[in-house]
Amino acid sequence: MRAIRVNATGGPEVLSIEDIPTPEPSEGQVLIDVEYAGVGFVDTLFRDGTFPLAVPFTPGIEVSGRVRSIGAGVAGFEPGDPVAAVLNDFGRGAVAGGYAESALASADLVIPLNSSIDSAIAAGSMVNGATAWIALHRLAGLTETDTVVVLGASGGIGSAAAHLALAAGATVIAVVGSVERGEELRAAGAKVALRAQLEQDLASIAPEGITVVIDPVGGVARQVAIDALAPLGRLVMVGTASGNDVQLSTDLIWHRSLQVSGISLGGIAHLHPSLVRQGALSALEVLANRPVIARLDQAAHVHAALATGRAPVKTVLSVTGP
Ligand SMILES: NC(=O)c1ccc[n+]([C@@H]2O[C@H](COP(=O)([O-])OP(=O)(O)OC[C@H]3O[C@@H](n4cnc5c(N)ncnc54)[C@H](OP(=O)(O)O)[C@@H]3O)[C@@H](O)[C@H]2O)c1
Incomplete structure:
Protein backbone atom coordinates (compact mmCIF):
# COMPACT_ATOMS: atom_id res chain seq x y z
CA MET A 1 0.00 0.00 0.00
CA SER A 119 -16.24 11.66 5.54
CA ALA A 120 -13.74 14.54 5.19
CA ILE A 121 -15.29 16.41 8.12
CA ALA A 122 -15.20 13.18 10.15
CA ALA A 123 -11.49 12.60 9.51
CA GLY A 124 -10.70 16.19 10.43
CA SER A 125 -12.83 16.18 13.57
CA MET A 126 -11.74 13.04 15.39
CA VAL A 127 -8.80 14.33 17.43
CA ASN A 128 -9.70 18.01 17.69
CA GLY A 129 -13.39 17.31 18.21
CA ALA A 130 -12.87 14.70 20.91
CA THR A 131 -10.19 16.74 22.70
CA ALA A 132 -12.15 20.00 22.57
CA TRP A 133 -15.37 18.30 23.71
CA ILE A 134 -13.62 16.63 26.67
CA ALA A 135 -11.88 19.92 27.55
CA LEU A 136 -15.12 21.89 27.53
CA HIS A 137 -17.66 19.43 28.87
CA ARG A 138 -15.70 17.05 31.07
CA LEU A 139 -12.92 19.27 32.40
CA ALA A 140 -14.34 22.83 32.29
CA GLY A 141 -17.93 21.76 33.04
CA LEU A 142 -19.18 24.29 30.48
CA THR A 143 -22.59 25.93 30.88
CA GLU A 144 -24.35 28.54 28.78
CA THR A 145 -23.56 31.19 31.38
CA ASP A 146 -19.82 30.83 30.71
CA THR A 147 -17.64 33.30 28.87
CA VAL A 148 -15.05 31.14 27.14
CA VAL A 149 -11.77 32.41 25.74
CA VAL A 150 -10.41 30.09 23.05
CA LEU A 151 -6.78 30.70 22.15
CA GLY A 152 -5.56 29.64 18.70
CA ALA A 153 -9.16 29.76 17.48
CA SER A 154 -8.05 30.03 13.85
CA GLY A 155 -6.44 26.58 14.11
CA GLY A 156 -7.79 23.06 14.18
CA ILE A 157 -8.41 22.43 17.86
CA GLY A 158 -9.22 26.05 18.71
CA SER A 159 -11.82 26.29 15.97
CA ALA A 160 -13.41 23.03 17.13
CA ALA A 161 -13.52 24.30 20.73
CA ALA A 162 -15.03 27.64 19.70
CA HIS A 163 -17.78 25.99 17.63
CA LEU A 164 -18.57 23.46 20.37
CA ALA A 165 -18.79 26.21 22.99
CA LEU A 166 -21.04 28.31 20.74
CA ALA A 167 -23.27 25.29 20.17
CA ALA A 168 -23.55 24.90 23.95
CA GLY A 169 -24.85 28.48 24.20
CA ALA A 170 -21.76 29.97 25.87
CA THR A 171 -20.31 33.39 25.07
CA VAL A 172 -17.15 32.75 23.06
CA ILE A 173 -14.16 35.03 22.63
CA ALA A 174 -12.06 33.63 19.78
CA VAL A 175 -8.43 34.71 19.98
CA VAL A 176 -6.73 34.90 16.57
CA GLY A 177 -3.62 36.34 14.97
CA SER A 178 -5.40 38.64 12.53
CA VAL A 179 -8.86 40.05 11.82
CA GLU A 180 -9.14 37.87 8.69
CA ARG A 181 -8.43 34.69 10.65
CA GLY A 182 -11.36 35.51 12.92
CA GLU A 183 -13.98 36.19 10.20
CA GLU A 184 -15.54 32.73 10.10
CA LEU A 185 -15.99 32.55 13.87
CA ARG A 186 -17.30 36.12 14.06
CA ALA A 187 -19.94 35.16 11.48
CA ALA A 188 -20.75 32.09 13.59
CA GLY A 189 -21.47 34.28 16.63
CA ALA A 190 -18.13 34.55 18.45
CA LYS A 191 -16.55 37.77 19.63
CA VAL A 192 -13.02 38.10 18.26
CA ALA A 193 -9.89 39.23 20.12
CA LEU A 194 -6.46 39.71 18.58
CA ARG A 195 -3.53 37.81 20.07
CA ALA A 196 -1.20 40.85 19.79
CA GLN A 197 -3.53 43.06 21.90
CA LEU A 198 -5.15 40.35 23.98
CA GLU A 199 -5.04 42.13 27.33
CA GLN A 200 -6.78 45.25 25.99
CA ASP A 201 -9.28 43.28 23.91
CA LEU A 202 -10.30 41.06 26.83
CA ALA A 203 -10.67 44.08 29.10
CA SER A 204 -13.05 45.74 26.65
CA ILE A 205 -14.99 42.63 25.52
CA ALA A 206 -15.36 41.04 28.98
CA PRO A 207 -14.65 43.64 31.68
CA GLU A 208 -16.30 41.39 34.29
CA GLY A 209 -13.70 38.69 33.58
CA ILE A 210 -13.83 35.37 31.81
CA THR A 211 -14.83 32.01 33.24
CA VAL A 212 -13.16 29.42 30.96
CA VAL A 213 -9.95 29.37 28.91
CA ILE A 214 -9.26 26.66 26.33
CA ASP A 215 -5.58 26.95 25.46
CA PRO A 216 -3.77 25.14 22.64
CA VAL A 217 -1.17 27.93 22.27
CA GLY A 218 0.65 28.70 25.54
CA GLY A 219 3.18 31.51 25.83
CA VAL A 220 2.21 35.12 26.44
CA ALA A 221 -1.42 34.52 25.45
CA ARG A 222 -1.75 31.82 28.12
CA GLN A 223 -0.44 34.19 30.79
CA VAL A 224 -2.77 37.01 29.72
CA ALA A 225 -5.76 34.66 29.69
CA ILE A 226 -4.93 33.34 33.17
CA ASP A 227 -4.72 36.91 34.46
CA ALA A 228 -8.20 37.61 33.04
CA LEU A 229 -9.88 34.60 34.68
CA ALA A 230 -12.59 35.42 37.25
CA PRO A 231 -12.64 33.57 40.61
CA LEU A 232 -13.70 29.93 40.06
CA GLY A 233 -12.51 30.27 36.46
CA ARG A 234 -11.29 27.15 34.69
CA LEU A 235 -8.16 26.93 32.56
CA VAL A 236 -7.79 23.86 30.33
CA MET A 237 -4.46 23.39 28.58
CA VAL A 238 -4.65 21.33 25.39
CA GLY A 239 -1.42 22.23 23.60
CA THR A 240 1.48 24.64 23.21
CA ALA A 241 1.56 25.62 19.53
CA SER A 242 3.72 28.66 20.38
CA GLY A 243 6.39 26.33 21.77
CA ASN A 244 6.49 28.44 24.95
CA ASP A 245 5.47 26.82 28.22
CA VAL A 246 4.37 29.09 31.10
CA GLN A 247 5.43 28.72 34.72
CA LEU A 248 2.42 28.79 37.02
CA SER A 249 2.46 29.29 40.79
CA THR A 250 0.43 26.62 42.60
CA ASP A 251 -0.30 29.15 45.35
CA LEU A 252 -1.80 31.45 42.75
CA ILE A 253 -4.30 28.71 41.89
CA TRP A 254 -5.89 28.74 45.34
CA HIS A 255 -5.32 32.43 46.03
CA ARG A 256 -7.37 33.23 42.93
CA SER A 257 -9.77 30.26 43.28
CA LEU A 258 -8.90 28.81 39.87
CA GLN A 259 -9.22 25.33 38.41
CA VAL A 260 -6.33 24.26 36.19
CA SER A 261 -6.42 21.12 34.10
CA GLY A 262 -5.14 19.60 30.89
CA ILE A 263 -5.80 16.78 28.52
CA SER A 264 -3.63 14.69 26.21
CA LEU A 265 -5.97 12.60 24.08
CA GLY A 266 -3.21 10.15 23.15
CA GLY A 267 -2.41 9.70 26.83
CA ILE A 268 -5.94 8.72 27.85
CA ALA A 269 -7.28 7.00 24.73
CA HIS A 270 -6.42 3.47 25.92
CA LEU A 271 -7.77 4.20 29.42
CA HIS A 272 -11.01 5.98 28.52
CA PRO A 273 -11.98 4.93 24.98
CA SER A 274 -15.70 5.45 25.60
CA LEU A 275 -15.05 9.05 26.66
CA VAL A 276 -13.01 9.58 23.48
CA ARG A 277 -15.81 8.10 21.36
CA GLN A 278 -18.41 10.21 23.18
CA GLY A 279 -16.36 13.34 22.54
CA ALA A 280 -15.79 12.55 18.87
CA LEU A 281 -19.43 11.66 18.24
CA SER A 282 -20.72 14.73 20.09
CA ALA A 283 -18.33 16.94 18.13
CA LEU A 284 -19.48 15.42 14.84
CA GLU A 285 -23.02 16.59 15.62
CA VAL A 286 -21.75 20.19 15.70
CA LEU A 287 -18.71 20.60 13.45
CA ALA A 288 -19.89 21.32 9.94
CA ASN A 289 -17.03 23.12 8.18
N1 LIG B 1 -4.28 17.76 23.94
C1 LIG B 1 -4.43 17.01 22.87
O1 LIG B 1 -4.72 15.83 22.92
C2 LIG B 1 -4.25 17.70 21.56
C3 LIG B 1 -5.02 17.36 20.44
C4 LIG B 1 -4.83 18.09 19.26
C5 LIG B 1 -3.88 19.11 19.21
N2 LIG B 1 -3.15 19.39 20.32
C6 LIG B 1 -2.16 20.47 20.35
O2 LIG B 1 -2.83 21.70 20.14
C7 LIG B 1 -1.94 22.64 19.55
C8 LIG B 1 -2.62 23.23 18.32
O3 LIG B 1 -2.84 22.20 17.35
P1 LIG B 1 -3.68 22.53 16.03
O4 LIG B 1 -3.67 21.28 15.22
O5 LIG B 1 -4.93 23.20 16.37
O6 LIG B 1 -2.67 23.59 15.36
P2 LIG B 1 -2.98 24.67 14.23
O7 LIG B 1 -4.12 24.23 13.39
O8 LIG B 1 -1.69 24.99 13.61
O9 LIG B 1 -3.49 25.94 15.09
C9 LIG B 1 -2.65 26.57 16.02
C10 LIG B 1 -3.05 28.04 16.09
O10 LIG B 1 -2.29 28.62 17.13
C11 LIG B 1 -1.93 29.94 16.77
N3 LIG B 1 -0.50 30.16 17.05
C12 LIG B 1 -0.02 31.06 17.91
N4 LIG B 1 1.29 31.03 17.95
C13 LIG B 1 1.70 30.10 17.09
C14 LIG B 1 2.97 29.61 16.69
N5 LIG B 1 4.10 30.15 17.19
N6 LIG B 1 3.03 28.62 15.79
C15 LIG B 1 1.89 28.10 15.26
N7 LIG B 1 0.65 28.52 15.61
C16 LIG B 1 0.56 29.53 16.52
C17 LIG B 1 -2.25 30.14 15.29
O11 LIG B 1 -3.33 31.04 15.22
P3 LIG B 1 -3.18 32.62 15.02
O12 LIG B 1 -1.96 32.89 14.19
O13 LIG B 1 -4.45 33.03 14.36
O14 LIG B 1 -3.05 33.13 16.44
C18 LIG B 1 -2.73 28.78 14.81
O15 LIG B 1 -3.90 28.86 14.00
C19 LIG B 1 -0.66 21.87 19.25
O16 LIG B 1 0.27 22.13 20.29
C20 LIG B 1 -1.09 20.40 19.29
O17 LIG B 1 -0.03 19.55 19.67
C21 LIG B 1 -3.31 18.70 21.48
Whole structure:
Protein backbone atom coordinates (compact mmCIF):
# COMPACT_ATOMS: atom_id res chain seq x y z
CA MET A 1 0.00 0.00 0.00
CA ARG A 2 1.05 3.63 -0.45
CA ALA A 3 1.98 5.38 2.77
CA ILE A 4 3.81 8.51 3.88
CA ARG A 5 6.86 7.48 5.90
CA VAL A 6 9.24 9.14 8.31
CA ASN A 7 12.53 7.21 8.13
CA ALA A 8 14.45 9.83 10.14
CA THR A 9 12.97 12.74 12.04
CA GLY A 10 13.38 16.26 10.65
CA GLY A 11 11.67 18.95 8.60
CA PRO A 12 8.71 18.45 6.25
CA GLU A 13 11.11 17.13 3.58
CA VAL A 14 11.57 13.86 5.52
CA LEU A 15 8.00 12.87 4.60
CA SER A 16 8.32 10.47 1.67
CA ILE A 17 5.74 8.36 -0.10
CA GLU A 18 6.58 4.67 -0.20
CA ASP A 19 5.06 1.26 -0.90
CA ILE A 20 4.91 -0.76 2.30
CA PRO A 21 3.12 -4.00 3.23
CA THR A 22 -0.53 -3.67 4.21
CA PRO A 23 -0.81 -4.50 7.93
CA GLU A 24 -3.06 -7.22 9.36
CA PRO A 25 -5.36 -6.43 12.29
CA SER A 26 -4.37 -8.10 15.55
CA GLU A 27 -6.82 -9.06 18.28
CA GLY A 28 -9.08 -6.10 19.13
CA GLN A 29 -8.08 -4.12 16.04
CA VAL A 30 -9.86 -2.95 12.91
CA LEU A 31 -8.06 -2.38 9.61
CA ILE A 32 -9.53 0.65 7.81
CA ASP A 33 -9.21 1.45 4.13
CA VAL A 34 -8.53 5.15 4.52
CA GLU A 35 -10.47 7.73 2.54
CA TYR A 36 -9.25 10.84 4.39
CA ALA A 37 -6.47 11.30 6.94
CA GLY A 38 -6.51 14.40 9.15
CA VAL A 39 -3.36 16.50 9.50
CA GLY A 40 -2.72 18.45 12.71
CA PHE A 41 0.04 20.51 14.27
CA VAL A 42 0.86 17.60 16.54
CA ASP A 43 1.82 15.52 13.49
CA THR A 44 4.66 18.00 12.89
CA LEU A 45 5.88 17.35 16.45
CA PHE A 46 6.01 13.59 15.82
CA ARG A 47 7.72 14.21 12.47
CA ASP A 48 10.46 16.43 13.91
CA GLY A 49 11.04 14.20 16.95
CA THR A 50 9.72 16.63 19.60
CA PHE A 51 7.33 13.82 20.54
CA PRO A 52 9.44 10.73 19.86
CA LEU A 53 8.10 7.75 17.90
CA ALA A 54 10.35 4.88 16.80
CA VAL A 55 11.32 5.30 13.15
CA PRO A 56 10.32 4.36 10.55
CA PHE A 57 6.68 5.30 11.08
CA THR A 58 3.67 6.57 9.18
CA PRO A 59 2.24 9.80 10.66
CA GLY A 60 -1.47 10.49 11.07
CA ILE A 61 -3.65 10.00 14.14
CA GLU A 62 -7.17 10.29 12.70
CA VAL A 63 -8.84 8.80 9.65
CA SER A 64 -12.14 8.10 7.98
CA GLY A 65 -12.83 5.32 5.50
CA ARG A 66 -14.30 1.83 5.36
CA VAL A 67 -13.61 -1.27 7.39
CA ARG A 68 -11.35 -3.60 5.42
CA SER A 69 -11.00 -6.41 7.94
CA ILE A 70 -11.35 -7.07 11.66
CA GLY A 71 -9.12 -8.82 14.16
CA ALA A 72 -10.08 -11.57 16.59
CA GLY A 73 -12.59 -10.59 19.25
CA VAL A 74 -13.96 -7.56 17.41
CA ALA A 75 -17.74 -7.36 17.23
CA GLY A 76 -20.01 -4.74 15.72
CA PHE A 77 -18.08 -4.01 12.53
CA GLU A 78 -18.26 -5.62 9.09
CA PRO A 79 -16.01 -5.12 6.07
CA GLY A 80 -17.30 -2.16 4.07
CA ASP A 81 -18.80 -0.29 7.05
CA PRO A 82 -18.11 3.49 6.91
CA VAL A 83 -16.13 4.51 10.00
CA ALA A 84 -13.82 7.11 11.48
CA ALA A 85 -11.15 6.49 14.10
CA VAL A 86 -8.73 8.03 16.53
CA LEU A 87 -5.30 6.40 16.07
CA ASN A 88 -3.19 8.13 18.75
CA ASP A 89 -3.50 5.12 20.96
CA PHE A 90 0.08 5.14 22.13
CA GLY A 91 -0.77 3.47 25.45
CA ARG A 92 -1.48 0.30 23.46
CA GLY A 93 1.56 0.61 21.24
CA ALA A 94 -0.15 2.10 18.18
CA VAL A 95 2.26 4.11 16.05
CA ALA A 96 -0.02 6.67 14.34
CA GLY A 97 -0.35 5.29 10.78
CA GLY A 98 -3.09 7.45 9.25
CA TYR A 99 -1.35 8.82 6.12
CA ALA A 100 -1.70 5.49 4.31
CA GLU A 101 -4.10 3.51 2.16
CA SER A 102 -4.93 1.31 5.15
CA ALA A 103 -4.57 2.01 8.86
CA LEU A 104 -4.94 -0.01 12.05
CA ALA A 105 -7.16 1.22 14.87
CA SER A 106 -8.19 -0.22 18.22
CA ALA A 107 -11.82 -1.25 17.76
CA ASP A 108 -12.91 0.78 20.79
CA LEU A 109 -11.59 3.98 19.16
CA VAL A 110 -13.56 3.39 15.94
CA ILE A 111 -16.92 5.06 15.46
CA PRO A 112 -19.51 4.09 12.86
CA LEU A 113 -20.47 6.86 10.43
CA ASN A 114 -24.00 7.16 9.11
CA SER A 115 -24.58 8.31 5.56
CA SER A 116 -25.39 11.89 6.60
CA ILE A 117 -21.85 12.48 7.91
CA ASP A 118 -19.27 13.93 5.52
CA SER A 119 -16.24 11.66 5.54
CA ALA A 120 -13.74 14.54 5.19
CA ILE A 121 -15.29 16.41 8.12
CA ALA A 122 -15.20 13.18 10.15
CA ALA A 123 -11.49 12.60 9.51
CA GLY A 124 -10.70 16.19 10.43
CA SER A 125 -12.83 16.18 13.57
CA MET A 126 -11.74 13.04 15.39
CA VAL A 127 -8.80 14.33 17.43
CA ASN A 128 -9.70 18.01 17.69
CA GLY A 129 -13.39 17.31 18.21
CA ALA A 130 -12.87 14.70 20.91
CA THR A 131 -10.19 16.74 22.70
CA ALA A 132 -12.15 20.00 22.57
CA TRP A 133 -15.37 18.30 23.71
CA ILE A 134 -13.62 16.63 26.67
CA ALA A 135 -11.88 19.92 27.55
CA LEU A 136 -15.12 21.89 27.53
CA HIS A 137 -17.66 19.43 28.87
CA ARG A 138 -15.70 17.05 31.07
CA LEU A 139 -12.92 19.27 32.40
CA ALA A 140 -14.34 22.83 32.29
CA GLY A 141 -17.93 21.76 33.04
CA LEU A 142 -19.18 24.29 30.48
CA THR A 143 -22.59 25.93 30.88
CA GLU A 144 -24.35 28.54 28.78
CA THR A 145 -23.56 31.19 31.38
CA ASP A 146 -19.82 30.83 30.71
CA THR A 147 -17.64 33.30 28.87
CA VAL A 148 -15.05 31.14 27.14
CA VAL A 149 -11.77 32.41 25.74
CA VAL A 150 -10.41 30.09 23.05
CA LEU A 151 -6.78 30.70 22.15
CA GLY A 152 -5.56 29.64 18.70
CA ALA A 153 -9.16 29.76 17.48
CA SER A 154 -8.05 30.03 13.85
CA GLY A 155 -6.44 26.58 14.11
CA GLY A 156 -7.79 23.06 14.18
CA ILE A 157 -8.41 22.43 17.86
CA GLY A 158 -9.22 26.05 18.71
CA SER A 159 -11.82 26.29 15.97
CA ALA A 160 -13.41 23.03 17.13
CA ALA A 161 -13.52 24.30 20.73
CA ALA A 162 -15.03 27.64 19.70
CA HIS A 163 -17.78 25.99 17.63
CA LEU A 164 -18.57 23.46 20.37
CA ALA A 165 -18.79 26.21 22.99
CA LEU A 166 -21.04 28.31 20.74
CA ALA A 167 -23.27 25.29 20.17
CA ALA A 168 -23.55 24.90 23.95
CA GLY A 169 -24.85 28.48 24.20
CA ALA A 170 -21.76 29.97 25.87
CA THR A 171 -20.31 33.39 25.07
CA VAL A 172 -17.15 32.75 23.06
CA ILE A 173 -14.16 35.03 22.63
CA ALA A 174 -12.06 33.63 19.78
CA VAL A 175 -8.43 34.71 19.98
CA VAL A 176 -6.73 34.90 16.57
CA GLY A 177 -3.62 36.34 14.97
CA SER A 178 -5.40 38.64 12.53
CA VAL A 179 -8.86 40.05 11.82
CA GLU A 180 -9.14 37.87 8.69
CA ARG A 181 -8.43 34.69 10.65
CA GLY A 182 -11.36 35.51 12.92
CA GLU A 183 -13.98 36.19 10.20
CA GLU A 184 -15.54 32.73 10.10
CA LEU A 185 -15.99 32.55 13.87
CA ARG A 186 -17.30 36.12 14.06
CA ALA A 187 -19.94 35.16 11.48
CA ALA A 188 -20.75 32.09 13.59
CA GLY A 189 -21.47 34.28 16.63
CA ALA A 190 -18.13 34.55 18.45
CA LYS A 191 -16.55 37.77 19.63
CA VAL A 192 -13.02 38.10 18.26
CA ALA A 193 -9.89 39.23 20.12
CA LEU A 194 -6.46 39.71 18.58
CA ARG A 195 -3.53 37.81 20.07
CA ALA A 196 -1.20 40.85 19.79
CA GLN A 197 -3.53 43.06 21.90
CA LEU A 198 -5.15 40.35 23.98
CA GLU A 199 -5.04 42.13 27.33
CA GLN A 200 -6.78 45.25 25.99
CA ASP A 201 -9.28 43.28 23.91
CA LEU A 202 -10.30 41.06 26.83
CA ALA A 203 -10.67 44.08 29.10
CA SER A 204 -13.05 45.74 26.65
CA ILE A 205 -14.99 42.63 25.52
CA ALA A 206 -15.36 41.04 28.98
CA PRO A 207 -14.65 43.64 31.68
CA GLU A 208 -16.30 41.39 34.29
CA GLY A 209 -13.70 38.69 33.58
CA ILE A 210 -13.83 35.37 31.81
CA THR A 211 -14.83 32.01 33.24
CA VAL A 212 -13.16 29.42 30.96
CA VAL A 213 -9.95 29.37 28.91
CA ILE A 214 -9.26 26.66 26.33
CA ASP A 215 -5.58 26.95 25.46
CA PRO A 216 -3.77 25.14 22.64
CA VAL A 217 -1.17 27.93 22.27
CA GLY A 218 0.65 28.70 25.54
CA GLY A 219 3.18 31.51 25.83
CA VAL A 220 2.21 35.12 26.44
CA ALA A 221 -1.42 34.52 25.45
CA ARG A 222 -1.75 31.82 28.12
CA GLN A 223 -0.44 34.19 30.79
CA VAL A 224 -2.77 37.01 29.72
CA ALA A 225 -5.76 34.66 29.69
CA ILE A 226 -4.93 33.34 33.17
CA ASP A 227 -4.72 36.91 34.46
CA ALA A 228 -8.20 37.61 33.04
CA LEU A 229 -9.88 34.60 34.68
CA ALA A 230 -12.59 35.42 37.25
CA PRO A 231 -12.64 33.57 40.61
CA LEU A 232 -13.70 29.93 40.06
CA GLY A 233 -12.51 30.27 36.46
CA ARG A 234 -11.29 27.15 34.69
CA LEU A 235 -8.16 26.93 32.56
CA VAL A 236 -7.79 23.86 30.33
CA MET A 237 -4.46 23.39 28.58
CA VAL A 238 -4.65 21.33 25.39
CA GLY A 239 -1.42 22.23 23.60
CA THR A 240 1.48 24.64 23.21
CA ALA A 241 1.56 25.62 19.53
CA SER A 242 3.72 28.66 20.38
CA GLY A 243 6.39 26.33 21.77
CA ASN A 244 6.49 28.44 24.95
CA ASP A 245 5.47 26.82 28.22
CA VAL A 246 4.37 29.09 31.10
CA GLN A 247 5.43 28.72 34.72
CA LEU A 248 2.42 28.79 37.02
CA SER A 249 2.46 29.29 40.79
CA THR A 250 0.43 26.62 42.60
CA ASP A 251 -0.30 29.15 45.35
CA LEU A 252 -1.80 31.45 42.75
CA ILE A 253 -4.30 28.71 41.89
CA TRP A 254 -5.89 28.74 45.34
CA HIS A 255 -5.32 32.43 46.03
CA ARG A 256 -7.37 33.23 42.93
CA SER A 257 -9.77 30.26 43.28
CA LEU A 258 -8.90 28.81 39.87
CA GLN A 259 -9.22 25.33 38.41
CA VAL A 260 -6.33 24.26 36.19
CA SER A 261 -6.42 21.12 34.10
CA GLY A 262 -5.14 19.60 30.89
CA ILE A 263 -5.80 16.78 28.52
CA SER A 264 -3.63 14.69 26.21
CA LEU A 265 -5.97 12.60 24.08
CA GLY A 266 -3.21 10.15 23.15
CA GLY A 267 -2.41 9.70 26.83
CA ILE A 268 -5.94 8.72 27.85
CA ALA A 269 -7.28 7.00 24.73
CA HIS A 270 -6.42 3.47 25.92
CA LEU A 271 -7.77 4.20 29.42
CA HIS A 272 -11.01 5.98 28.52
CA PRO A 273 -11.98 4.93 24.98
CA SER A 274 -15.70 5.45 25.60
CA LEU A 275 -15.05 9.05 26.66
CA VAL A 276 -13.01 9.58 23.48
CA ARG A 277 -15.81 8.10 21.36
CA GLN A 278 -18.41 10.21 23.18
CA GLY A 279 -16.36 13.34 22.54
CA ALA A 280 -15.79 12.55 18.87
CA LEU A 281 -19.43 11.66 18.24
CA SER A 282 -20.72 14.73 20.09
CA ALA A 283 -18.33 16.94 18.13
CA LEU A 284 -19.48 15.42 14.84
CA GLU A 285 -23.02 16.59 15.62
CA VAL A 286 -21.75 20.19 15.70
CA LEU A 287 -18.71 20.60 13.45
CA ALA A 288 -19.89 21.32 9.94
CA ASN A 289 -17.03 23.12 8.18
CA ARG A 290 -15.40 21.04 5.47
CA PRO A 291 -11.60 20.97 5.80
CA VAL A 292 -9.25 21.81 2.95
CA ILE A 293 -8.48 18.62 1.04
CA ALA A 294 -4.94 17.88 -0.17
CA ARG A 295 -3.52 14.81 -1.89
CA LEU A 296 -1.60 12.19 0.07
CA ASP A 297 1.62 13.17 -1.74
CA GLN A 298 1.16 16.80 -0.59
CA ALA A 299 1.68 15.92 3.08
CA ALA A 300 5.01 17.77 3.22
CA HIS A 301 3.40 20.99 1.92
CA VAL A 302 0.66 20.74 4.53
CA HIS A 303 3.26 20.25 7.28
CA ALA A 304 5.28 23.23 6.03
CA ALA A 305 2.17 25.44 6.15
CA LEU A 306 1.38 24.34 9.73
CA ALA A 307 4.85 25.46 10.84
CA THR A 308 4.12 29.01 9.66
CA GLY A 309 1.03 29.39 11.86
CA ARG A 310 -0.90 30.50 8.76
CA ALA A 311 -2.34 27.14 7.69
CA PRO A 312 -6.02 26.70 6.89
CA VAL A 313 -8.18 25.86 9.90
CA LYS A 314 -7.88 22.17 9.07
CA THR A 315 -6.51 20.06 6.22
CA VAL A 316 -7.14 16.41 5.46
CA LEU A 317 -5.27 14.23 2.97
CA SER A 318 -7.38 12.48 0.37
CA VAL A 319 -5.91 9.01 0.25
CA THR A 320 -8.17 7.47 -2.39
CA GLY A 321 -8.33 10.57 -4.60
CA PRO A 322 -6.00 11.43 -7.51
N1 LIG B 1 -4.28 17.76 23.94
C1 LIG B 1 -4.43 17.01 22.87
O1 LIG B 1 -4.72 15.83 22.92
C2 LIG B 1 -4.25 17.70 21.56
C3 LIG B 1 -5.02 17.36 20.44
C4 LIG B 1 -4.83 18.09 19.26
C5 LIG B 1 -3.88 19.11 19.21
N2 LIG B 1 -3.15 19.39 20.32
C6 LIG B 1 -2.16 20.47 20.35
O2 LIG B 1 -2.83 21.70 20.14
C7 LIG B 1 -1.94 22.64 19.55
C8 LIG B 1 -2.62 23.23 18.32
O3 LIG B 1 -2.84 22.20 17.35
P1 LIG B 1 -3.68 22.53 16.03
O4 LIG B 1 -3.67 21.28 15.22
O5 LIG B 1 -4.93 23.20 16.37
O6 LIG B 1 -2.67 23.59 15.36
P2 LIG B 1 -2.98 24.67 14.23
O7 LIG B 1 -4.12 24.23 13.39
O8 LIG B 1 -1.69 24.99 13.61
O9 LIG B 1 -3.49 25.94 15.09
C9 LIG B 1 -2.65 26.57 16.02
C10 LIG B 1 -3.05 28.04 16.09
O10 LIG B 1 -2.29 28.62 17.13
C11 LIG B 1 -1.93 29.94 16.77
N3 LIG B 1 -0.50 30.16 17.05
C12 LIG B 1 -0.02 31.06 17.91
N4 LIG B 1 1.29 31.03 17.95
C13 LIG B 1 1.70 30.10 17.09
C14 LIG B 1 2.97 29.61 16.69
N5 LIG B 1 4.10 30.15 17.19
N6 LIG B 1 3.03 28.62 15.79
C15 LIG B 1 1.89 28.10 15.26
N7 LIG B 1 0.65 28.52 15.61
C16 LIG B 1 0.56 29.53 16.52
C17 LIG B 1 -2.25 30.14 15.29
O11 LIG B 1 -3.33 31.04 15.22
P3 LIG B 1 -3.18 32.62 15.02
O12 LIG B 1 -1.96 32.89 14.19
O13 LIG B 1 -4.45 33.03 14.36
O14 LIG B 1 -3.05 33.13 16.44
C18 LIG B 1 -2.73 28.78 14.81
O15 LIG B 1 -3.90 28.86 14.00
C19 LIG B 1 -0.66 21.87 19.25
O16 LIG B 1 0.27 22.13 20.29
C20 LIG B 1 -1.09 20.40 19.29
O17 LIG B 1 -0.03 19.55 19.67
C21 LIG B 1 -3.31 18.70 21.48
